[in-house]
Amino acid sequence: MNPLEFQSIFNELRKVLIEQGLTGGTFIYSYFLIGLIGVTLFLFITIFVTRQVFIGVVKSAKTKSDWQQALYEFRVFRAFALIFGAYVIYNAVPYVFIDFKNWFFYALIFSKIYVVLATMFAINAFLNALVSIMESSRKYADKPIRSYKQVAKIIIYIFGFVLILSIILNQSLLYIFGGFGAVTAVFILVFRDPILGFVASVQMSAIDLVRVGDWITVEKYGADGEVTEINLTTIKVRNWDKTVTIVPSYAIVSESFKNWRAMEESEGRRIKRHINIKISSIKFCDDELIGRLQSIDFLKDYLKETQLQIEQFNAENTVNPNNLVNGRHMTNIGTFRVYAEKYLESNPSINTDLTFMVRQLQATENGLPIEIYVFSKEKGLKKFEEVAADIFDHLLAAVPYFDLEIFQSPSGSDMRGFVRRGDD
Numbered sequence: 001m002n003p004l005e006f007q008s009i010f011n012e013l014r015k016v017l018i019e020q021g022l023t024g025g026t027f028i029y030s031y032f033l034i035g036l037i038g039v040t041l042f043l044f045i046t047i048f049v050t051r052q053v054f055i056g057v058v059k060s061a062k063t064k065s066d067w068q069q070a071l072y073e074f075r076v077f078r079a080f081a082l083i084f085g086a087y088v089i090y091n092a093v094p095y096v097f098i099d100f101k102n103w104f105f106y107a108l109i110f111s112k113i114y115v116v117l118a119t120m121f122a123i124n125a126f127l128n129a130l131v132s133i134m135e136s137s138r139k140y141a142d143k144p145i146r147s148y149k150q151v152a153k154i155i156i157y158i159f160g161f162v163l164i165l166s167i168i169l170n171q172s173l174l175y176i177f178g179g180f181g182a183v184t185a186v187f188i189l190v191f192r193d194p195i196l197g198f199v200a201s202v203q204m205s206a207i208d209l210v211r212v213g214d215w216i217t218v219e220k221y222g223a224d225g226e227v228t229e230i231n232l233t234t235i236k237v238r239n240w241d242k243t244v245t246i247v248p249s250y251a252i253v254s255e256s257f258k259n260w261r262a263m264e265e266s267e268g269r270r271i272k273r274h275i276n277i278k279i280s281s282i283k284f285c286d287d288e289l290i291g292r293l294q295s296i297d298f299l300k301d302y303l304k305e306t307q308l309q310i311e312q313f314n315a316e317n318t319v320n321p322n323n324l325v326n327g328r329h330m331t332n333i334g335t336f337r338v339y340a341e342k343y344l345e346s347n348p349s350i351n352t353d354l355t356f357m358v359r360q361l362q363a364t365e366n367g368l369p370i371e372i373y374v375f376s377k378e379k380g381l382k383k384f385e386e387v388a389a390d391i392f393d394h395l396l397a398a399v400p401y402f403d404l405e406i407f408q409s410p411s412g413s414d415m416r417g418f419v420r421r422g423d424d
Contacts, residue, residue, distance in 0.1 A: 013034060048081075070132045078125075083118050083122055086118040089114055093107045093108055215260040216260070234246045275369070286324075350375070351376070356374050356375070358372055367406075
């Protein structure tokens with residue numbers, strides 16, 4: 001219905017009332033009441049019919065798409081029906097209040113504000129439906145869609161507020177926006193977190209820093225778990241102990257954090273742990289120790305080949321065999337490292353195509369660290385810890401077979417033993 005049709009209807013109403021002999025105040029108030037009631041009824045009928053038509057089209061479809069379900073769930077049809085109602089009010093107000101000049105001004109302002117609010121409500125409902133559809137799609141599942149939705153809503157609300165303000169003050173939008181220059185500092189202060197969060201969200205999306213479902217660790221905020229939600233100002237992390245930590249979005253960009261996604265997408269997860277060997281237990285391998293070690297399957301070939309090489313070297317260099325310091329000889333710590341490598345190579349849970357080594361670290365007051373630096377094929381937390389525990393269970397139990405000792409700081413029982421031995 002266009003404005004000319006509204007004019008035609010109300011002109012007919014005035015003619016009918018005049019034909020009924022109404023004049024003066026009776027005519028004015030009768031016209032006003034009939035027009036107001038008629039517009040109100042027409043408004044509700046328009047909203048109801050428009051909504052039912054939209055819903056009927058959706059329900060009549062044989063297959064329900066995600067779009068149809070989302071539009072129905074978030075009441076987008078009802079929201080857009082309100083726009084038709086706003087259209088009716090805006091066009092009817094000038095004719096209903098034609099005889100009430102004082103009320104006409106305020107009624108026109110109300111009708112314009114209602115149009116703005118109805119439009120904002122419809123856009124908001126549509127955004128909610130759109131975000132719901134995008135979040136259910138695998139293509140956008142790891143993107144901070146909610147952050148963009150919140151930014152869009154903030155822009156819509158600000159623009160709507162300015163538009164309503166211009167209607168109330170009867171000033172142009174340029175005049176209102178020009179006046180915002182004086183309150184820019186206050187605006188930035190109030191919306192500091194949303195502004196920083198929006199910039200951070202854009203950066204995170206552009207360089208793919210964080211996705212929903214990523215395992216991240218942010219030590220400053222005590223976060224260590226899976227990202228469940230990315231909003232405009234915050235990132236929600238469900239920690240492995242089932243607690244929830246809220247991390248500011250801008251902290252991810254401006255501060256240090258760890259994202260484990262690359263590890264999960266790789267072919268292995270790193271095991272980097274060490275065993276401290278007591279330095280006083282390190283020695284050259286004598287014949288007795290070598291004889292015992294030859295019964296270990298992993299070392300048979302190594303011991304045989306290494307002994308031949310050592311004997312050949314010592315013979316060629318006429319080494320004095322009375323002292324093991326002379327020439328070349330195997331050590332129990334070196335043989336243990338070789339055994340650890342052979343054992344790890346045989347472990348089906350270790351990916352030998354990635355970095356693989358058993359190495360010595362710098363000796364400290366706690367002994368000589370022998371570090372295991374390998375990658376496990378199992379990347380899940382539980383399975384990974386089981387693989388690492390099995391490896392060190394075995395190696396710790398194997399250490400005494402090489403006449404080595406694991407360093408351990410003296411405990412209370414050790415000190416009591418020293419005292420008793422001193423008394424004896």
